[in-house]
Amino acid sequence: xxxxxxxxxxxxxxxxxxxxxxxxxxxxxxxxxxxxxxxxxxxxxxxxxxxxxxxxxxxxxxxxxxxxxxxxxxxxxxxxxxxxxxxxxxxxxxxxxxxxxxxxxxxxxxxxxxxxxxxxxxxxxxxxxxxxxxxxxxxxxxxxxxxxxxxxxxxxxxxxxxxxxxxxxxxxxxxxxxxxxxxxxxxxxxxxxxxxxxxxxxxxxxxxxxxxxxxxxxxxxxxxxxxxxxxxxxxxxxxxxxxxxxxx
Amino acid sequence: xxxxxxxxxxxxxxxxxxxxxxxxxxxxxxxxxxxxxxxxxxxxxxxxxxxxxxxxxxxxxxxxxxxxxxxxxxxxxxxxxxxxxxxxxxxxxxxxxxxxxxxxxxxxxxxxxxxxxxxxxxxxxxxxxxxxxxxxxxxxxxxxxxxxxxxxxxxxxxxxxxxxxxxxxxxxxxxxxxxxxxxxxxxxxxxxxxxxxxxxxxxxxxxxxxxxxxxxxxxxxxxxxxxxxxxxxxxxxxxxxxxxxxxxxxxxxxxxxxxxxxxxxxxxxxxxxxxxxxxxxxxxxxxx
Numbered sequence: 001x002x003x004x005x006x007x008x009x010x011x012x013x014x015x016x017x018x019x020x021x022x023x024x025x026x027x028x029x030x031x032x033x034x035x036x037x038x039x040x041x042x043x044x045x046x047x048x049x050x051x052x053x054x055x056x057x058x059x060x061x062x063x064x065x066x067x068x069x070x071x072x073x074x075x076x077x078x079x080x081x082x083x084x085x086x087x088x089x090x091x092x093x094x095x096x097x098x099x100x101x102x103x104x105x106x107x108x109x110x111x112x113x114x115x116x117x118x119x120x121x122x123x124x125x126x127x128x129x130x131x132x133x134x135x136x137x138x139x140x141x142x143x144x145x146x147x148x149x150x151x152x153x154x155x156x157x158x159x160x161x162x163x164x165x166x167x168x169x170x171x172x173x174x175x176x177x178x179x180x181x182x183x184x185x186x187x188x189x190x191x192x193x194x195x196x197x198x199x200x201x202x203x204x205x206x207x208x209x210x211x212x213x214x215x216x217x218x219x220x221x222x223x224x225x226x227x228x229x230x231x232x233x234x235x236x237x238x239x240x241x242x243x244x245x246x247x248x
Numbered sequence: 249x250x251x252x253x254x255x256x257x258x259x260x261x262x263x264x265x266x267x268x269x270x271x272x273x274x275x276x277x278x279x280x281x282x283x284x285x286x287x288x289x290x291x292x293x294x295x296x297x298x299x300x301x302x303x304x305x306x307x308x309x310x311x312x313x314x315x316x317x318x319x320x321x322x323x324x325x326x327x328x329x330x331x332x333x334x335x336x337x338x339x340x341x342x343x344x345x346x347x348x349x350x351x352x353x354x355x356x357x358x359x360x361x362x363x364x365x366x367x368x369x370x371x372x373x374x375x376x377x378x379x380x381x382x383x384x385x386x387x388x389x390x391x392x393x394x395x396x397x398x399x400x401x402x403x404x405x406x407x408x409x410x411x412x413x414x415x416x417x418x419x420x421x422x423x424x425x426x427x428x429x430x431x432x433x434x435x436x437x438x439x440x441x442x443x444x445x446x447x448x449x450x451x452x453x454x455x456x457x458x459x460x461x462x463x464x465x466x467x468x469x470x471x472x473x474x475x476x477x478x479x480x481x482x483x484x485x486x487x488x489x490x491x492x493x494x495x496x497x498x499x500x501x502x503x504x505x506x507x508x509x510x511x512x513x514x515x516x517x518x519x520x521x522x523x524x525x526x527x528x529x530x531x532x533x534x535x536x
Contacts, residue, residue, distance in 0.1 A: 048433075082437070083437075084434075092453075094456060
């Protein structure tokens with residue numbers, strides 16, 4: 001199986017603070033890689049670096065074998081192939097749900113407007129949001145907003161989907177409606193890298209779980225191994241704390 | 249979300265009692281407001297009409313017959329102010345938007361223009377409008393350039409546009425900077441270029457946010473067009489001045505002031521309402 005994403009010794013610091021310390025990772029096609037770790041362990045920064053929202057200090061990033069950490073690369077073209085969903089949804093408040101989703105297909109991919117609307121309505125239908133098409137984001141619940149944000153990034157048929165703690169800003173009751181979309185996508189064969197604190201969910205979707213600690217992957221393996229039989233004492237400590245917080 | 253039907257309900261006796269109390273409270277507040285208003289306005293009015301110079305002031309500032317006589321010339325002048333405001337306003341909008349975009353761009357090719365835009369804003373925001381009007385109004389014709397009109401209305405408009413563009417550019421720029429970087433990150437991660445991000449995501453939100461200050465500037469613009477009268481343009485202020493100096497009766501000034509107010513007050517009221525309506529449509533919190 002070909003690797004969609006390859007990270008080779010990524011290094012990134014913000015001023016004096018080293019956030020990613022020579023981190024390497026391979027993501028094969030149709031797999032989900034779950035990043036776990038405490039806040040500040042570098043999960044979000046890693047996702048932002050993959051999406052070229054942050055530039056790396058050293059190392060290489062390959063998408064489908066092509067180096068995208070090359071400064072001469074067209075970043076807009078790369079981002080077209082990557083979908084990203086944020087913790088805080090980041091929908092465009094001045095646009096309706098439909099306009100939020102169709103903006104990129106029309107302006108970036110140059111799709112015909114009617115075609116884009118039809119495709120979007122089909123996606124909204126599939127995820128039970130068809131009746132919200134003409135609403136503004138502020139009128140939706142957090143769960144609905146996050147589902148729209150996921151659909152917005154799906155509308156470009158991304159090669160790889162990056163999900164950055166997409167349920168952290170949600171009411172516990174709303175978490176599941178968002179996670180069930182991700183489960184659906186996983187069974188469709190979408191390649192994903194996601195940062196999450198939902199360990200139960202991680203167990204369900206992860207092909208590989210990576211435990212991040214001070215900018216590197218301390219332990220990696222199947223969900224079964226890492227989450228239920230961790231070898232590294234730091235992973236054990238982290239999972240114990242998560243467990244005490246009632247998230248396992 | 250399902251709306252529940254609110255039928256088959258009659259208020260409890262406690263609720264009826266509460267309504268009675270509320271009605272009593274609001275009646276009492278109404279009485280207090282009326283008494284307070286009468287006392288304050290009555291006192292002000294009494295001070296005004298019992299002042300030693302009131303009879304003279306009444307004759308020289310509030311001469312209704314003379315006001316009626318000068319009304320057509322003042323309103324003809326006001327038409328000049330309105331034309332200046334709308335034509336100037338359009339030019340200001342275009343130039344200010346360009347300046348704001350230049351000042352927020354990071355494109356290396358536009359670096360010299362970014363410096364020029366900053367210098368422009370510094371100069372025209374820092375110098376008094378009346379000086380700019382005098383400099384343009386008397387300085388440009390002195391250059392005797394071919395093809396540049398020495399029409400005072402044109403030059404006055406140019407001076408006003410020069411100054412206001414700097415102000416409005418800063419208002420728009422502050423709006424652009426107020427949009428949270430996460431909006432930009434979301435747009436860029438969808439593959440939109442930085443230009444597309446500005447045009448479809450940042451600018452629409454920024455402009456909406458600065459509509460109230462822009463409206464303030466628009467009202468100021470209408471008032472400040474009166475300053476071009478110093479170049480000899482017969483606008484409402486100048487027309488009033490001519491009539492007042494002819495007869496030493498200042499009623500024309502009052503007429504001009506009332507005419508300006510008749511335009512500016514509804515303008516601000518209307519836009520307040522428009523802004524509220526749009527906020528309500530977009531955000532549930534706006535309704536509070």
